Amino acid sequence: MSVLVDDDTRVVVQGITGGEGKFHAEQMMEYGTNVVAGAVPGKGGQEVSGVPVYDTVHEAVDEENADTSVIFVPPAFAGDAVFESLDSDLDLAVAITEGIPTQDMARVNKRLSETDTRLIGPNCPGLITPGEAKLGILPGNIFSEGNVGLVSRSGTLTYQVVDSLTSRGIGQTTAIGIGGDPIIGTDFVDALELFEDDPDTDAIVMCGEIGGEDEEEAAAFIDDYVDTPVAGFIAGRTAPPGKRMGHAGAIVSGSGTGTAESKISALNDAGVPVGDTPEEVANHIEEFLS
Amino acid sequence: MKLHEYQAKNVFADAGIPTPASELASDVDGVVTAAEEIGYPVAVKAQVQVGGRGKAGGIKLAEDEEEAREAADSILGMDLKGYHVDRVLVEEAVDFVNELYVGITMDRGEGKPVAMVSTKGGVNIEEVAEEDPEAIAREHIDPSFGMHPYQARKAVYDAGVDQSIARDVSSVLTTLYQLWDDKDGADAEINPLMVTSDDEVIAADAVMNIDEDALFRQPELAEMEEEAAGGDELEQKADEYGFDYVRLDGNVGIIGNGAGLVMTTLDLVDHYGGQPANFLDVGGGAKAERISNALDMVFSDDNVDSVVFNIFGGITRGDEVARGINEALEQFDEIPKPVVVRLAGTNWEEGMEILNEDLVTVEQTLEDAVQRAVEYAGEVNDQ
Numbered sequence: 163m164s165v166l167v168d169d170d171t172r173v174v175v176q177g178i179t180g181g182e183g184k185f186h187a188e189q190m191m192e193y194g195t196n197v198v199a200g201a202v203p204g205k206g207g208q209e210v211s212g213v214p215v216y217d218t219v220h221e222a223v224d225e226e227n228a229d230t231s232v233i234f235v236p237p238a239f240a241g242d243a244v245f246e247s248l249d250s251d252l253d254l255a256v257a258i259t260e261g262i263p264t265q266d267m268a269r270v271n272k273r274l275s276e277t278d279t280r281l282i283g284p285n286c287p288g289l290i291t292p293g294e295a296k297l298g299i300l301p302g303n304i305f306s307e308g309n310v311g312l313v314s315r316s317g318t319l320t321y322q323v324v325d326s327l328t329s330r331g332i333g334q335t336t337a338i339g340i341g342g343d344p345i346i347g348t349d350f351v352d353a354l355e356l357f358e359d360d361p362d363t364d365a366i367v368m369c370g371e372i373g374g375e376d377e378e379e380a381a382a383f384i385d386d387y388v389d390t391p392v393a394g395f396i397a398g399r400t401a402p403p404g405k406r407m408g409h410a411g412a413i414v415s416g417s418g419t420g421t422a423e424s425k426i427s428a429l430n431d432a433g434v435p436v437g438d439t440p441e442e443v444a445n446h447i448e449e450f451l452s
Numbered sequence: 453m454k455l456h457e458y459q460a461k462n463v464f465a466d467a468g469i470p471t472p473a474s475e476l477a478s479d480v481d482g483v484v485t486a487a488e489e490i491g492y493p494v495a496v497k498a499q500v501q502v503g504g505r506g507k508a509g510g511i512k513l514a515e516d517e518e519e520a521r522e523a524a525d526s527i528l529g530m531d532l533k534g535y536h537v538d539r540v541l542v543e544e545a546v547d548f549v550n551e552l553y554v555g556i557t558m559d560r561g562e563g564k565p566v567a568m569v570s571t572k573g574g575v576n577i578e579e580v581a582e583e584d585p586e587a588i589a590r591e592h593i594d595p596s597f598g599m600h601p602y603q604a605r606k607a608v609y610d611a612g613v614d615q616s617i618a619r620d621v622s623s624v625l626t627t628l629y630q631l632w633d634d635k636d637g638a639d640a641e642i643n644p645l646m647v648t649s650d651d652e653v654i655a656a657d658a659v660m661n662i663d664e665d666a667l668f669r670q671p672e673l674a675e676m677e678e679e680a681a682g683g684d685e686l687e688q689k690a691d692e693y694g695f696d697y698v699r700l701d702g703n704v705g706i707i708g709n710g711a712g713l714v715m716t717t718l719d720l721v722d723h724y725g726g727q728p729a730n731f732l733d734v735g736g737g738a739k740a741e742r743i744s745n746a747l748d749m750v751f752s753d754d755n756v757d758s759v760v761f762n763i764f765g766g767i768t769r770g771d772e773v774a775r776g777i778n779e780a781l782e783q784f785d786e787i788p789k790p791v792v793v794r795l796a797g798t799n800w801e802e803g804m805e806i807l808n809e810d811l812v813t814v815e816q817t818l819e820d821a822v823q824r825a826v827e828y829a830g831e832v833n834d835q
Contacts, residue, residue: 260736263636263663263665265565268558268595271564272595272596301766318708318709318713318764319710321797322713322716322764342711379561398712401698439720
């Protein structure tokens with residue numbers, strides 16, 4: 163019933179003494195997540211909501227056997243915080259922070275390829291295995307236990323689609339918000355692979371948006387390797403060309419990729435129906451499961 | 453954040469990239485004075501943030517004072533693709549025999565910076581990328597080490613740059629990468645990099661986009677931001693409020709939280725036969741005041757006939773949203789435009805209790821809310 167996270171996951175919250183860090187550490191614990199430590203430089207020895215705080219992630223690993231970090235560190239320091247978790251041999255690091263400079267993430271990305279840690283995010287809502295644990299800021303109450311895996315680049319869109327599923331009695335194995343930044347850790351292909359390998363996941367929802375080529379790559383991967391039925395949604399069909407997609411970015415990719423049309427047709431070609439509305443996505447999943 | 457050409461040129465010149473002599477001017481006499489200092493012929497170039505300035509009449513050559521006056525007269529004050537031109541760059545007209553393209557950007561697919569060089573400069577390089585991708589040499593850079601000198605040479609030789617200028621072009625590319633790295637560039641480009649008959653290379657145009665998320669550590673560039681902004685009045689207002697906002701052609705105003713959900717709301721408006729007037733993302737965790745500002749923004753767009761508010765709270769709380777909507781609407785004797793609200797997620801029930809339903813139309817689902825807003829906008833148009 164779970165991908166990447168379960169009730170044995172031992173979580174260290176980086177930035178637990180901050181407003182967001184504290185609030186969401188409490189929310190995670192309330193949901194049942196096993197938060198074993200916090201890590202904040204200069205705050206070692208304190209306690210937050212009954213959780214011991216350490217100065218470094220390494221200490222949290224040594225003292226509490228933490229294996230996963232959730233990062234609520236302000237953007238200027240978040241790149242460094244991700245490095246710290248990668249260098250602490252954790253299994254998983256989830257970076258919630260929005261607005262990390264892209265060049266910092268490029269350096270993180272390079273380090274990531276040299277370690278065994280998996281990174282989710284940044285600028286993401288995190289992930290949740292309903293009934294077991296959530297890592298991040300997702301509102302736990304809209305999720306329910308079940309057999310659908312969900313991967314999405316957008317947080318609030320995830321909630322919208324999950325709401326459509328849950329209201330029909332369709333639960334989820336795990337929902338993963340991978341984040342919408344130009345450089346992220348786990349991408350669609352990685353998440354699809356995890357769901358394909360999970361015996362409890364019987365159908366997959368993939369929510370993408372305009373910009374980049376990740377959805378096109380995911381479509382190619384689905385075509386080659388994924389037997390589990392996938393339904394898709396692409397946000398931004400009517401949006402003007404994304405402001406963040408700079409001039410030179412278009413030169414890198416060369417041709418007409420990155421648009422809603424190219425993503426939808428790539429998915430359709432891979433046998434993935436793409437809903438016009440979140441409700442239509444839920445309809446497709448309902449059909450797969452019936 | 454995109455720098456104006458003159459700002460980017462200053463940054464490039466300070467780093468040691470050769471640029472033509474130039475001066476900024478904002479009236480006809482200023483243009484003539486600058487031209488005389490620089491020496492004819494000069495190019496007079498509109499300083500607005502749009503591509504294709506030359507074709508649109510925003511760049512003119514002047515051989516003498518009379519032509520300089522004419523050029524200044526026609527360009528200053530013109531409307532260039534919706535942007536008012538109030539400043540021009542007067543620049544030494546370089547006598548060139550060849551035009552190259554060099555650029556640095558982040559390749560998001562690879563998660564690494566990429567340096568690009570092409571001998572097909574001076575034209576629409578996006579078209580080259582599409583029709584003849586081989587004509588652009590690309591070299592990926594390890595961001596933790598930076599660009600090795602050999603990589604600059606490799607890109608230059610791969611692109612087929614002439615031996616006589618290869619060393620100088622490599623040097624420009626190395627400097628451009630260093631600049632991009634130091635200044636938190638998103639894109640840094642020179643198109644064209646002109647080659648003179650004496651085998652000198654000169655940056656005839658300069659493009660520099662800065663990563664907005666990194667402005668906190670680029671204080672001198674952040675100071676340029678106000679000057680660089682320009683453009684649409686509503687978009688400037690959105691900048692002040694700190695919203696992600698894009699103005700569109702339709703009449704259904706759209707406010708939501710999270711880019712993906714707001715885009716989805718736009719798509720649904722289109723799906724149900726309406727036309728989105730804007731994209732406005734209030735971001736995560738918006739408090740009442742921010743919500744109220746968002747409504748103020750959308751109301752101040754004359755094209756808007758109805759507004760749909762779509763909030764699915766995670767970090768954002770429904771009660772805060774409801775308070776913000778009330779605050780914004782209670783100032784009016786009569787609500788200027790119908791507002792449809794859909795609240796879901798964190799604290800939505802508390803929000804519904806707070807929301808003044810005399811002022812707004814409440815819908816439970818996204819689909820219903822969008823359809824209602826499209827109907828309202830249609831009714832206004834029928835009148």
